[in-house]
Amino acid sequence: MPPKKQQLKPTANVSSSLDLESEDISLETTVPTTEDVSSSDEHRDGSQKVTRQLIERKELLHNVQLLKIELSQKNLVIDNMKADHMSKIDELEERLNDALHQKQVLTLRLDSQLKLAQEDNRKQQSLRRQEMEAILLRQQQLEETNRQLCEKAGELRRSLRDLDISQERYQELRSLPEDKLSIQEYVAIRFYEAMNPLRTQLTHLSEQKSYLTEELELHRNKMKVLMESYDEERRLRSELELRSQRLTLELADTKQLIQEGDYRRDNYPNIKRERDTFEADLKELTKRFETVER
Template sequence: MSRKIAKASKKMNVSSSLESEDISLETTVPTDDISSSEEQDGKIKITRQLIERKELLHNIQLLKIELSQKNMMIDNLKVDYLTKIEELEEKLNDALHQKQLLTLRLDNQLTFQQKDARKYQELMKQEMETILLRQKQLEETNLQLREKAGDIRRNLRDFELTEEQYMKLKGFPEDQLSIPEFVSVSVLYHFFKKLHRLSD
């Protein structure tokens, strides 16, 4: 009886120990799996975060490089534009200076031409006044000569010269004779000269 009880107790102990082992296995194995999977998930998450962070840092670095390049391009463009603006300002200043010189030269030429025109007008005015004065003098002289010619014609028409007077006046110098006397003496001289030729 005691052996059977001992065997039975042994069986119960073995079975209980097996059951306890089974229970412990059932309870411990999932716990280990869960912890290892969580650790793996954590490691994966950390690895992904590191990769994403590195990618972000890399992208940021690329953006910084691109931004720096664009800033350099902008600076170069600014320098080019400033240089072009300076060149255009210099050309504009040169053009304005040339314009001022041309304007001054044109003003001087206009002033000189105006002075010449005034001098020419004054000279023409003086010449015209001289011509008009000379014309007036000639008209007055012509009138006087016409009056004298009329007087001479009347004197010649009324003047009678005898042969004795002719011989007397012939001996006088011409500048001492009056016009009627000079004409009469000349006419009679040529008349007597032709008369003597005919008589010869």
């Protein structure tokens, strides 16, 4: 990386004093005559013009000095800006060099990784190609096996249509060795051995069903008779309950009458005594009332 350049800040000495040119104007004084008066007027006009020109010249010189000062200040600012820009340029160049170096490092690293990835990719492609070839070969073998199995299944389907054999045919086939039996005969034997117990069981179940059907019909008739007798008993029970309720009410009335008769019999003296007392009190009160009225 190139070394940084030193910043240079030039300085300018600006003099604030202005060198103004002075001119001495001498005017001659003489005795005023007519010619002198006219010449003096002309001279006065000329001196006024000269004075005006001097003033304008001084103003121009002053403006020039001001412009020089402003120019020197702007030059100083420009120099400072140049120095700043140079420092920034140096810094940017340094960053650029760092970026270029980092770019080279990353480029080398990327190239190495790319080579490794390409090599790995080639290996993976070769491996996948081998696997694909093995899969295709296996698929062809399976398709051939499937075709053979389909043919065998068709043959078995055609040969397994009539499997129901009689007992005599079963005994005949059973006496033969298994290696001399065809597939249809072998399956027919196994089918007969599997179906014969089921047929026997089916016959037994059919007989049992008939017996149970008769039993069910008999029980239904008995149930019908029992229901009729149950209805009759329920009707009789209802009548007996009504009769019982009526007798209960009559018994309650009878008990109440008996209790009233016993109360009158037991309390008759007390009631008679109270009645006599009330009659005596009534007579006495009647006498008092008659006495009060008199």
